Amino acid sequence: MADVAPSRTMAGAQGPTLGDGLLDGDMNSCPQPVYAAMRAHAPVIRTDGRSVLLSRHEDVMDALRDAELFSSDMDAVRLGNVRPLIPLQIDPPDHLKFRKLLDPLFSPREVVKLEPEVRRLTNELIDGFIADGRVELNDAFAVPLPCTVFLALLGLPSDDLPTFLRIKDDIIRPPGMAGPDADRIRRRTAEEIYAYFEPVIEARRREQRDDLISRFVVAEVDGHRLSDEDILDICFLFLIAGLDTVTATLTCSVAYLAQHPHHRRAIVDDLSLVPAAIEELLRWETPVPGVARVCTRDVELAGEPITEGTRVTVLIGSANTDDTEFADADRVDFAREGNRHLAFGGGIHRCLGSHLARLELRVAMEELHRRIPDYELAPDTELVYTEGLRSVDHLPLCFTPGERTDTT
Numbered sequence: 001m002a003d004v005a006p007s008r009t010m011a012g013a014q015g016p017t018l019g020d021g022l023l024d025g026d027m028n029s030c031p032q033p034v035y036a037a038m039r040a041h042a043p044v045i046r047t048d049g050r051s052v053l054l055s056r057h058e059d060v061m062d063a064l065r066d067a068e069l070f071s072s073d074m075d076a077v078r079l080g081n082v083r084p085l086i087p088l089q090i091d092p093p094d095h096l097k098f099r100k101l102l103d104p105l106f107s108p109r110e111v112v113k114l115e116p117e118v119r120r121l122t123n124e125l126i127d128g129f130i131a132d133g134r135v136e137l138n139d140a141f142a143v144p145l146p147c148t149v150f151l152a153l154l155g156l157p158s159d160d161l162p163t164f165l166r167i168k169d170d171i172i173r174p175p176g177m178a179g180p181d182a183d184r185i186r187r188r189t190a191e192e193i194y195a196y197f198e199p200v201i202e203a204r205r206r207e208q209r210d211d212l213i214s215r216f217v218v219a220e221v222d223g224h225r226l227s228d229e230d231i232l233d234i235c236f237l238f239l240i241a242g243l244d245t246v247t248a249t250l251t252c253s254v255a256y257l258a259q260h261p262h263h264r265r266a267i268v269d270d271l272s273l274v275p276a277a278i279e280e281l282l283r284w285e286t287p288v289p290g291v292a293r294v295c296t297r298d299v300e301l302a303g304e305p306i307t308e309g310t311r312v313t314v315l316i317g318s319a320n321t322d323d324t325e326f327a328d329a330d331r332v333d334f335a336r337e338g339n340r341h342l343a344f345g346g347g348i349h350r351c352l353g354s355h356l357a358r359l360e361l362r363v364a365m366e367e368l369h370r371r372i373p374d375y376e377l378a379p380d381t382e383l384v385y386t387e388g389l390r391s392v393d394h395l396p397l398c399f400t401p402g403e404r405t406d407t408t
Helices: 032-041 057-065 094-106 108-127 137-142 146-154 159-170 181-208 212-219 228-242 245-259 259-271 273-284 354-371
Strands: 044-048 051-054 132-135 293-294 300-303 304-306 310-315 396-398
Touching: 044 181, 051 057, 051 273, 057 310, 094 108, 108 137, 108 146, 132 137, 137 146, 137 245, 146 159, 146 212, 146 228, 146 354, 159 181, 159 228, 181 212, 181 228, 181 310, 212 228, 228 245, 245 259, 245 354, 259 354, 273 304, 273 354
Parallel strands: 051 310
Antiparallel strands: 044 051, 132 396, 293 310, 300 304
């Protein structure tokens, strides 16, 4: 990374900006040194007239915990939806009502019931490439694993997976990423999402099945049941979150381990390290590097004024590598104690599906390292990390060929 100059303040004490050289490093492939420079020289950075970045752990936690001051409503992120996504874009007091209804469906007790099927699917996918001695991990494993689990949970046909992947990409990574064309694509895609789920919800009201949408239909808390629009807005969010974040975490984690064989060998030698390794790699890699909020009144952070209506990007990736919170924060340590990382967010909007994500990641990492212990990056591989939600775009691995599991 290039040297980072100390920040300069614009006229009128408006605070440091992106033009001050603070983000000269590679924010996609190696964000941690850039985060460190931001925290040291400009913990509040203005990206334009109405947006700021927060990088210190202290400020990030304040923003995540204070949903009244830092709102997560539709003004924070627009994804083409016509109503707030539930529960992400719902602020108190209504947020509590929805979380009381949804949290039990994703509790550790409920999620653990899925482990046998997730493990079966994991090994089935590994069987598809283990004899080849090489694999492009995204297409063969990191994408289909969480996506297939997602479709099964919602009781949707696996044949619809290509449609869902296209829809997800058009929302999260539309061509151009920003501007009127991207907004138009998101709005069109959102209409497609609503059109897909409306008849599914109607069908579940007529005849329930053993799936989440059926459980949404009958769920009740304090006399409140979900309307069809509520269920649509939940499914919209689940589609976006359920089809990308676990994939991103798998690609970032495996890419790191492929480049750091001593860490990979530690897991291979002792699979009981997997849960702690996952938490540490979530901290270090933080595939969801930031979340958006909107400031609801004037406030001052780190000596910088933030006015009402300002869009605030809360950099949880930076908070996760802040040495005021984590000892030896720039060192990946699978024995780290008290790893209170923020990869799943914090405060009332902490990720609803974190227990499911942890299950999928744990099983995937256990089976990959049990069956393919010696993987490495394929020769001449240059990793490319995506913008926004951070994942490895293409992850070719090579390894000693193994045997398929005996399924007879």
